[in-house]
Amino acid sequence: MATLTAVRPAFGGFSFDNCKRNAVLEVEASKVGCSVPAARKTGTTICGVVFKDGVVLGADTRATEGMIVADKNCSKIHYISPNIYCCGAGTAADTEMTTQLISSNLELHSLSTGRLPRVATANRMLKQMLFRYQGYIGAALVLGGVDCNGPHLYSIYPHGSTDKLPYVTMGSGSLAAMAVFEDRYKPDMEEDAAKQLVRDAIAAGIFNDLGSGSNIDLCVITKSKVNYIRPHDEANKKGVRVTELEALKLTGDYKYKRGTTGVLTKAVTPIDLELLEEKQQDAGEQCEEERRWSFLKEGTKRLKKELMTDWPNMTAREDVTTDKQT
Amino acid sequence: MRGQPLLSTVIHREKMAAAPVMMPYFGQQISSKSDLVPDWTRQEVSTGTTIMAVEYDGGVVIGADSRTTTGAYIANRVTDKLTRIHNKIYCCRSGSAADTQAIAEIVAYQLGFHSIELDEPPLVETAANLFRASCYRYREELTAGILVAGWDKRKGGQVYSVPIGGMLVRQPVSVGGSGSTYIYGFMDANYKPGMNKEQCMELTAAALSLAMERDGSSGGVVRLASISEEGVERRVILGNQLPKFSTH
Numbered sequence: 073m074a075t076l077t078a079v080r081p082a083f084g085g086f087s088f089d090n091c092k093r094n095a096v097l098e099v100e101a102s103k104v105g106c107s108v109p110a111a112r113k114t115g116t117t118i119c120g121v122v123f124k125d126g127v128v129l130g131a132d133t134r135a136t137e138g139m140i141v142a143d144k145n146c147s148k149i150h151y152i153s154p155n156i157y158c159c160g161a162g163t164a165a166d167t168e169m170t171t172q173l174i175s176s177n178l179e180l181h182s183l184s185t186g187r188l189p190r191v192a193t194a195n196r197m198l199k200q201m202l203f204r205y206q207g208y209i210g211a212a213l214v215l216g217g218v219d220c221n222g223p224h225l226y227s228i229y230p231h232g233s234t235d236k237l238p239y240v241t242m243g244s245g246s247l248a249a250m251a252v253f254e255d256r257y258k259p260d261m262e263e264d265a266a267k268q269l270v271r272d273a274i275a276a277g278i279f280n281d282l283g284s285g286s287n288i289d290l291c292v293i294t295k296s297k298v299n300y301i302r303p304h305d306e307a308n309k310k311g312v313r314v315t316e317l318e319a320l321k322l323t324g325d326y327k328y329k330r331g332t333t334g335v336l337t338k339a340v341t342p343i344d345l346e347l348l349e350e351k352q353q354d355a356g357e358q359c360e361e362e363r364r365w366s367f368l369k370e371g372t373k374r375l376k377k378e379l380m381t382d383w384p385n386m387t388a389r390e391d392v393t394t395d396k397q398t
Numbered sequence: 399m400r401g402q403p404l405l406s407t408v409i410h411r412e413k414m415a416a417a418p419v420m421m422p423y424f425g426q427q428i429s430s431k432s433d434l435v436p437d438w439t440r441q442e443v444s445t446g447t448t449i450m451a452v453e454y455d456g457g458v459v460i461g462a463d464s465r466t467t468t469g470a471y472i473a474n475r476v477t478d479k480l481t482r483i484h485n486k487i488y489c490c491r492s493g494s495a496a497d498t499q500a501i502a503e504i505v506a507y508q509l510g511f512h513s514i515e516l517d518e519p520p521l522v523e524t525a526a527n528l529f530r531a532s533c534y535r536y537r538e539e540l541t542a543g544i545l546v547a548g549w550d551k552r553k554g555g556q557v558y559s560v561p562i563g564g565m566l567v568r569q570p571v572s573v574g575g576s577g578s579t580y581i582y583g584f585m586d587a588n589y590k591p592g593m594n595k596e597q598c599m600e601l602t603a604a605a606l607s608l609a610m611e612r613d614g615s616s617g618g619v620v621r622l623a624s625i626s627e628e629g630v631e632r633r634v635i636l637g638n639q640l641p642k643f644s645t646h
Contacts, residue, residue, distance in 0.1 A: 196503075203500045206539075227473075233495035235466070235474040247471065 088208075115283020117245030118148060118159035119273050120216045121257065122238045123266035126223045126294035127216035130270035131159045132245070132278050133303070134285035141285070147302065149291045153178050153189045154298070156217030157291050158198075161243035162230060163210035170211045174198050191217040191224035195234055203232025212242045218295050245277025245284040252276045263292060271305055278307055446615025448577030448606055449479060449490035451547040451557040452589070452598045453570045457626030458547040458555040459595065461602035462490050463577065463610050464618030475618045480632075484509050486625050487525045487548030492575035493562065494541040501532050501542055522548040526558035526566055534564025543574045549625045573605070577613030581605045595624055599633075607640045 101107065118131045135143035150158050150171035156178075160167025174197045182189045195215055202209055213228040227240035239257050241249040252273040261269070267290060277284045287303035314322065353361070449462045462479035465472055479491045481502045487509070491498035505528045513520045526546040533542055546558040559565075559572040571589050573581060584605055593601065603620055610616045620635040 199496075199499070203496055207496075229468070229473070229496065231494070231496035233466075233499050235477065237474065237476070 115245075115281070116148060116161040116243030117241070117249050117274050117277025117281060117284040118161050118214050118243050119241040119246070119249045119253070119270060119277075120159065120214045120225045120239065121253070121261075121266050121270055122216075122223050122225050123261040123263060125263060126218045126292065127225050128263075128266045128270045129157055129159050129214060129216050129291040129293070130274045130304075131289050132274055132284040133287045133289060134278075134283070135164055136283055144286050145303075147289065149289055149300070149302075151175060152194050152215070152217070153182065155188055155219060155293065156191055156194050156215065157293060157298070157300075158194070158216075159214040159242070161212040161214075161246075166209045166211040167213065170198065170201065170209060171213070174201070188219060190219040190221065191215065191226065192219075195226045195228065195236075198228050199232045199234050202228065202230060207231040214240055214242050216291075216293060218293050223293070241273065241277075243277070243284065245274075245281035248276040248280040249273035263294075267292065267304075275305070275307055446577075446613070447479060447492040447575030448581070448609035448613060448616040449492050449543075449545055449574045450578075450602050450605055451490060451545045451572050452593075452602060453547075453555045453557050454593055454595055454598045456555060457549050457595065457624055458557055459598040459602050459622065459624045460488055460490055460545070460547045461606050461620060461622045463575075463606055463616040464621060465616055466495055467615055472617075477618070478621060480621055480623050482506070482630075483525050483546070484513060484520055484548070486519065486550065486630065487522055487546065488623060488625060488630070489525075489529065490545040490547070490574065492543040497540045497542045498544065501529065501540070501544070504532060505529055519550060521550045521552060522546065522556040522558065523553070523568075526560060526568075529558075529560045530564055530566040533560055533562075537562075537564045545572055545574050547625065549627060555626065573609075575609075575616065577606075577609035577616035580612040581609045584608055595626070599624065603635055604641050604643075608643060610640075611643070 115134070115136045116132060118129075120127055120129045129149055131148035133143075133145045133148065134141055135146040146164070148159055148161070148167075150160055150168070152158050152171060152175045158171050160171060174194060177197060178189045178194055181193065194217070198213060198215065202211060207230045210230050211228075212230055213226075215226040215228060217224060224236065225238065225240060226234050226236050227242055228234045238259065239253045241247075241253065250273075252269070256269055256272075258265075270290060271288055274284075274288045278286070278288070286308055288305040288307055290299075290301040290304040292299040292301070446467050447463060447465070449460075451458055451460045460480055464475060464477045464479070466474040466477045481489050481491060481499075483489050483502065483506045489502055489505075491502060505525065508528050509520050509525050512524065525548065529544055529546055533540060533544070541562060542560075543562050544560045546560060547556065549555050556568060557570065557572050558568050559574065561574065570591060571585065573585060588601060588604075599622060602622060606616075606620045610618075610620070619637060620640060622633040622635065624631045
């Protein structure tokens with residue numbers, strides 16, 4: 073089915089000309105055996121909940137680069153305005169830059185209106201920007217805050233759609249966190265109950281999703297104040313290394329004293345063993361090292377000879393003058 | 399993932415076949431082949447949906463399900479797909495959630511501006527034409543199937559259908575979304591011109607329940623609204639209160 077598309081001149085904005093080329097490069101690179109560098113992602117669990125007096129936002133703190141943890145303690149709850157914070161999942165750079173851009177624009181807007189910014193305004197700005205980039209900015213956000221109309225919570229998807237809900241989860245661990253929310257969410261919770269619920273939801277993501285891990289950060293936003301708790305819960309403390317002696321003390325000695333087992337007969341047979349020393353070295357290194365060793369050996373031989381023979385008759389050398397003070 | 403949501407809104411099959419070809423490599427936009435990130439996080443959010451609008455003498459009744467999906471995961475199970483464009487003009491959204499939200503907000507702005515210029519409530523036909531203008535101009539980029547319905551003084555209750563591609567047609571009754579395919583027969587058999595408001599409400603609720611039962615991308619609650627000279631009346635029918643049908 074042929075469709076006629078008039079070529080529209082590009083006016084401003086993103087240029088997607090290189091996308092086809094990049095796709096071809098990726099295929100070519102994999103043929104040779106190289107891999108295209110991967111953007112660092114926050115495979116993540118983020119969530120938010122509206123409670124009686126405000127909103128609680130929660131996030132884990134693991135940033136991954138493929139299968140490796142790039143950052144064990146990264147901060148995923150970003151500042152938007154004094155009364156609005158935003159959790160970000162997806163490509164780390166995209167969430168960071170997007171939230172910073174909107175935060176800056178919102179501050180200018182707030183100075184222009186002379187009012188505290190509204191969460192709906194931040195939502196509009198974010199969704200319009202993400203829609204403009206047609207999903208190429210990989211930022212999945214949980215936006216929450218308290219303004220003159222009360223507490224609000226939005227989930228914003230990379231293509232620019234938003235949902236306004238009492239509880240939301242995003243990221244690779246969102247299914248695990250949503251399970252906790254669907255089970256225990258109640259409208260108009262108290263702050264402590266809400267914090268505990270968010271903590272448990274993020275913990276579910278951390279322990280059941282490979283892309284999420286480390287600690288749990290919380291951000292409690294109410295009309296009067298913001299409580300940024302980082303970390304709220306160190307769910308994964310690093311083990312403490314101990315020496316062998318200390319370990320023995322902690323775990324106990326499993327060696328038995330001599331004489332525990334009775335000896336019936338004893339026969340000792342000496343075995344002649346030939347000790348061989350094996351060193352792994354490549355040819356060039358070996359030659360080099362042998363040369364160094366032989367050089368050293370020659371040097372020490374000469375020194376020994378000099379010292380041994382000249383020692384009794386050691387006198388000051390003529391070419392060396394020493395300031396001898398008498 | 400432009401290909402995926404189009405498969406679920408199966409109104410014009412030929413158009414669906416062409417669309418995935420337009421963007422060959424642009425599927426994996428957000429992530430690489432990482433196993434850590436499950437498949438549905440990379441899918442675009444779609445309102446694979448059932449929407450419906452019926453005219454009666456004195457107004458319109460509109461209805462929609464409440465499910466928004468990203469792939470196989472339900473991103474929002476209580477979505478409100480009946481979006482206010484003006485006081486007495488609403489639209490029912492199906493297709494890509496991002497596209498339809500963006501279009502609806504743009505049209506709401508344009509219509510609000512127009513209404514202030516006119517110093518009069520705007521016509522439903524005007525709203526429908528604004529939708530059509532955006533949907534047709536950007537037809538290659540957008541995936542949006544919209545029903546525009548409302549009441550105005552000139553022609554009373556009206557329903558306009560703006561499907562994918564940007565056609566505009568006025569119809570006494572219209573259904574849309576991926577679940578609509580299951581209820582064309584039901585609509586042909588049970589819609590009769592000259593029904594009153596309550597009958598329209600019952601018809602809509604029944605049709606949507608049937609579609610939600612059969613279509614995987616539709617579900618949740620049924621949201622209804624009636625628009626007339628008196629104003630807008632909204633209703634929600636929860637899952638356990640839906641009319642029950644059984645084939646056995």
